[in-house]
Amino acid sequence: MDHVGPGAAERGHDSGTGGPTREADRPALRPLTARSIVLSTLLGHHPAELPARALVRAGQVFGTAEGTVRVALTRMVAAGDLQQRDGTYQLSARLLARQARQDDSRAPRLRPWAGDWEIALVTGERRSAAERAALRQAMATLRLAELREGSWLRPANLERPRPPAAADQCAWLTGTPEDAPAPLAARLWDLDAWARQARWLLSTLAESDRLADRFAVAAAILRHLLTDPVLPTPLLPDHWPGDALREAYAAFEEEFRTTVLDRVD
Structure with a gap:
């Protein structure tokens, strides 16, 4: 199984904030499996469909045998992760939604910010566990943070539709904090930790040769x-x-496309 080499993973990198990266600031690097190779390849491809030979080629680049990749494809179709048609595999509707979230994270749709904040207040008194979980997922997709239970907010600088769970369970308002907004943002999100993790990923990617x-x-x-x-x-x-x-991700995506996918006839 392929892992990032110890040289990058064991050294502490300068986070750019005055000290070495801590162990807790190193996001988990998941081991590659046939399933993860197939899934990541399709999630990064537009449209999210490829012939079996392309996915086999991707697996072989990472030392995964053709038979192992084909078994993974069969299991992913059976599990509802993929759909298969005429030798081509495409993501299911659920995973297409995940791809859309990833695409949005790579190229967020911004709008000019005039200082306003989006505020969502939960209106239902009794909600099932499933409804609560759906709302949390919707708020994560919308990139809102919870100030206190039932109160979510963020600066109003993004353009995106609201998932049904967020639209149905909340009243939506627009407002402006009376105090300075930067301390509020720092309270809602651990920005320093996010930045340290991002810098560790950048340095690890740069130092990884394979x-x-x-x-x-x-x-x-x-x-x-x-x-x-x-x-x-x-x-x-x-x-x-x-x-x-x-x-950095866009550069890797181009590298992967030219190294792997463009070589498939």
């Missing part, structure tokens, strides 16, 4: 971008690494 290692780091970058609050610049710490992380 494509398999870089693939694992790139997958972690995508997961980390999903948690970027995408705040207006005045609310961010200096030298925020969000854009640098997006650029």
Whole structure:
């Protein structure tokens, strides 16, 4: 199984905030499996469908045998993760929604910020556990943070539709904090920790020579971008690494496409 080499993982990197990266600031790099290779390849491809030979090729690049990849494809179809048609595999509707969230994290749709905040107040008195979980997932997708139970907010600088769970369970308002907004943002999101993790990912990607290692780091970058609050610049710490992380992933995606996918006839 391919892992990032110990040289990058064991050293503490300068976080850019005055000290070495701590162990807790190192996002998990998941080991590559046939399933993760197939899933990450399709999630990063548009449209999210590829012939079996392309997915087999991707697996072989990482030392995974053709038979192992084909078994994974069969199991993923049976589990409802993939749909198969005429030798081509495509993501299910659920995973297409995940791809859309990843795409949005890579290229957020911004709008000019005039200082206003979105505020969502839960209106239902009794909600099932499933409804609560659906709302939390919706708020994570919308990048809102919870100030206290039932009260969610963020700067109004993003354009995106509201999932049904968020629209149905909340009353939505627009307001402006009376106090300085930057301390409020720092209270809602641990921005320094996010930045340290991002810088560790950037340095680990730069120091990883093997494509398999870089693939694992790139997958972690995508997961980390999903948690970027995408705040207006005045609310961010200096030298925020969000854009640098997006650029690094875009460069890897091009490398993977030209190295692997473009070589498939």
